[in-house]
Amino acid sequence: MTNAEIAAVLEQVADLLEFKDENPFRVRAYRNAARAIRDLTESVAAIAADDGERLLAIDGIGKAVAEKVATLARTGHLPQLTELLAEIPESVLAIMRIPGIGPKKAAALYHQLGVKTLDELKQACEAGRVRELKGFAAKTERTILDGMTLAASAGQRLYWAEADQIAQELRGHLQGCAALEQLELAGSYRRGRDTVGDLDLLAVAGEAAEVMDRFAGFPGVASVLGRGDTKMSVRLSSGLQIDLRIVPRESFGAALQYFTGSKAHNVFLRGLAKQRGLKINEYGVFRVDGDRETYVAGATEEEVYGALDLPCFPPELREARREFEWAQAGELPELVCREDLRGDLHTHTLETDGRDTIEEMAEAARRRGLKYLAITDHSQRVTMAHGLDPQRLLAQWEQIDRLNEQLGRGFTLLKGIECDILEKGGLDLPDDVLAQADWAVASIHYGQRQPRDQITKRIVDALANPHVCCIAHPTGRLLNKREAYEVDMDAVFAAAARHGKMLELNSNPMRLDLDDVACAAAKSYGIPIVIATDAHQTESLDDLRYGVLQARRGGLTKADVANALSWPQLKKRLGIGSEKK
DNA sequence: GCCGTTTTCGGCCCGACTGTTTTCAGTCG
Numbered sequence: 001m002t003n004a005e006i007a008a009v010l011e012q013v014a015d016l017l018e019f020k021d022e023n024p025f026r027v028r029a030y031r032n033a034a035r036a037i038r039d040l041t042e043s044v045a046a047i048a049a050d051d052g053e054r055l056l057a058i059d060g061i062g063k064a065v066a067e068k069v070a071t072l073a074r075t076g077h078l079p080q081l082t083e084l085l086a087e088i089p090e091s092v093l094a095i096m097r098i099p100g101i102g103p104k105k106a107a108a109l110y111h112q113l114g115v116k117t118l119d120e121l122k123q124a125c126e127a128g129r130v131r132e133l134k135g136f137a138a139k140t141e142r143t144i145l146d147g148m149t150l151a152a153s154a155g156q157r158l159y160w161a162e163a164d165q166i167a168q169e170l171r172g173h174l175q176g177c178a179a180l181e182q183l184e185l186a187g188s189y190r191r192g193r194d195t196v197g198d199l200d201l202l203a204v205a206g207e208a209a210e211v212m213d214r215f216a217g218f219p220g221v222a223s224v225l226g227r228g229d230t231k232m233s234v235r236l237s238s239g240l241q242i243d244l245r246i247v248p249r250e251s252f253g254a255a256l257q258y259f260t261g262s263k264a265h266n267v268f269l270r271g272l273a274k275q276r277g278l279k280i281n282e283y284g285v286f287r288v289d290g291d292r293e294t295y296v297a298g299a300t301e302e303e304v305y306g307a308l309d310l311p312c313f314p315p316e317l318r319e320a321r322r323e324f325e326w327a328q329a330g331e332l333p334e335l336v337c338r339e340d341l342r343g344d345l346h347t348h349t350l351e352t353d354g355r356d357t358i359e360e361m362a363e364a365a366r367r368r369g370l371k372y373l374a375i376t377d378h379s380q381r382v383t384m385a386h387g388l389d390p391q392r393l394l395a396q397w398e399q400i401d402r403l404n405e406q407l408g409r410g411f412t413l414l415k416g417i418e419c420d421i422l423e424k425g426g427l428d429l430p431d432d433v434l435a436q437a438d439w440a441v442a443s444i445h446y447g448q449r450q451p452r453d454q455i456t457k458r459i460v461d462a463l464a465n466p467h468v469c470c471i472a473h474p475t476g477r478l479l480n481k482r483e484a485y486e487v488d489m490d491a492v493f494a495a496a497a498r499h500g501k502m503l504e505l506n507s508n509p510m511r512l513d514l515d516d517v518a519c520a521a522a523k524s525y526g527i528p529i530v531i532a533t534d535a536h537q538t539e540s541l542d543d544l545r546y547g548v549l550q551a552r553r554g555g556l557t558k559a560d561v562a563n564a565l566s567w568p569q570l571k572k573r574l575g576i577g578s579e580k581k
Numbered sequence: 582g583c584c585g586t587t588t589t590c591g592g593c594c595c596g597a598c599t600g601t602t603t604t605c606a607g608t609c610g
Contacts, residue, residue, distance in 0.1 A: 023582080024593090025582070025583080025592085025593055026582045026583090027582090028582085028583090028593080029582035029583055029593095030582075032582090032583080033582085033583090059583095059584095060582095060583070060584095061583085062582060062583050062584080063582090063583090064582060064583090065582075065583085099608090099609085100599085100600095100607090100608070100609090101607095101608085102607060102608050102609085103607095103608095104606080104607060104608085105607070105608085134601090135600085135601065135602090135606075135607080136600095136601085137600070137601065139599090139600065139601090140600070140601090143599095143600090187610090198610090200610085226597090226598060226599070227598090228597065228598055228599090229597090230597075230598095231596095231597055231598065233598090233609095243609095243610075245597090258595090258596095258610095259610080261610085263594095263610075266594070266595090267593090267594055268594095269594090270594040270595075271593080271594075273594090274593095274594080275586080275587090279594090279595085280594080280595085281594080281595055281596065282595080282596070282597095283596090
């Protein structure tokens with residue numbers, strides 16, 4: 001079983017225990033364990049099979065969960081889950097996902113009305129039976145019915161890039177309000193997660209009501225979900241929820257820290273504060289002395305973390321993974337930034353499925369401050385994209401040679417190729433052609449649903465080819481659309497490390513592949529990461545920023561990123577440690 | 582169920598808002 005699958009089982013156990021009104025800390029323990037496993041770079045099943053004791057070393061996994069993970073890894077099933085499901089139908093969990101319905105209300109519906117499914121719930125609401133229950137009334141029925149249509153129509157997370165666009169529009173809209181003094185976006189958007197579920201806005205305002213009125217007037221607002229003195233929530237017609245909090249100036253940093261999260265990061269931070277006789281909430285850091293609380297800090301995030309002798313963590317690292325450990329050791333990485341990148345190593349042109357010419361791509365890259373650009377059109381197997389056979393490829397490379405002469409110093413076009421890894425294994429172009437490339441990436445477009453061993457072998461074999469520099473979009477995932485291939489990433493990392501090869505972090509906002517966790521794993525193997533756009537048109541060269549965000553989330557520094565090197569340096573590096581001399 | 586510079590028991594982050602209540606439970610983030 002994969003880490004994601006094991007984590008999903010533990011999450012389901014947590015959901016069911018919550019429904020049963022079990023000890024909330026026990027529920028949290030299962031959720032923490034699930035998160036720890038999801039964040040793990042090694043296969044937890046492999047660890048369990050290899051040495052059960054090592055499971056206990058993972059933060060958040062104790063004796064009980066370790067045994068359950070071992071059982072899952074061995075048999076693929078968890079008796080505890082089977083027993084819970086015999087008691088509670090799985091379909092009630094869907095009811096808990098309706099906004100406003102939590103475990104208590106779902107349990108009341110199930111036990112008192114026998115409601116097991118969303119359909120039954122809808123009927124019960126329409127028949128007016130729900131309002132008869134204690135704690136429910138007509139308004140709750142309405143909320144449930146609204147929530148159900150919403151759950152059916154929306155619920156999908158936005159790509160970070162989409163969220164960013166709305167965020168910028170919101171910022172522009174609110175800045176037209178005279179009462180606004182300070183504004184920042186927080187939440188998973190600020191942490192740079194690959195997808196964003198909702199937006200969190202934070203403001204300091206002379207007059208909160210004025211900012212809230214302005215907020216309600218944001219184009220696309222379909223309904224106001226709630227509005228108090230300091231907090232307001234709206235839903236856009238697209239289904240996206242946006243929360244606005246108005247805080248006092250002296251609390252802005254504390255609120256920003258608080259609402260940036262992650263939740264796990266905050267829980268850990270608050271625990272640290274408590275040990276020191278401090279309390280942190282969204283209003284600040286307070287010294288607790290009996291019943292008296294004295295404000296210590298809160299205007300800026302630096303102050304808040306500083307009160308605990310901690311560095312102001314970059315938001316991308318705030319996931320309760322390694323950041324506190326790094327801070328304690330004084331080893332917080334200095335994360336890579338967009339300005340560190342000197343070239344783009346995965347782009348397409350009109351010659352295959354791109355939209356612009358080589359010259360246009362080169363000019364756009366130069367305008368963006370890049371010093372080199374690899375043209376990596378598709379190889380012949382990708383017929384839909386009119387992929388290049390050896391003859392057309394060699395002709396393109398001749399053209400690149402000529403263009404380089406015209407471009408002169410200061411910018412270099414690289415003769416590249418995105419060579420397909422064929423379904424039956426092996427590469428789509430002969431070695432003598434690949435040998436003439438400056439830069440060859442290999443990738444899978446066909447046979448994505450092959451079994452684990454087969455697809456892993458294809459990638460591992462491609463890494464062994466002396467002319468291949470890098471594997472592009474190594475897992476093939478498409479956010480919200482397609483899961484990663486069944487690929488043994490540990491085997492891929494080991495092979496890349498063995499052959500001195502690189503792995504791509506594809507910056508397309510719908511891919512972001514490798515993801516943050518895989519980037520961290522690759523780093524632990526010493527594998528250089530290539531942050532590349534896979535641009536099919538000039539504007540997409542801007543996508544590097546999305547890749548950079550993921551790289552930062554993976555804890556990568558400039559030194560971990562191959563295209564932070566100049567082309568001569570990179571070229572030298574390609575010769576070292578690989579069979580390509 | 583996890584964890585340990587309050588260490589094998591007894592804690593476990595904290596507050597806003599809503600709806601349903603007449604003082605608070607439930608939900609959410």
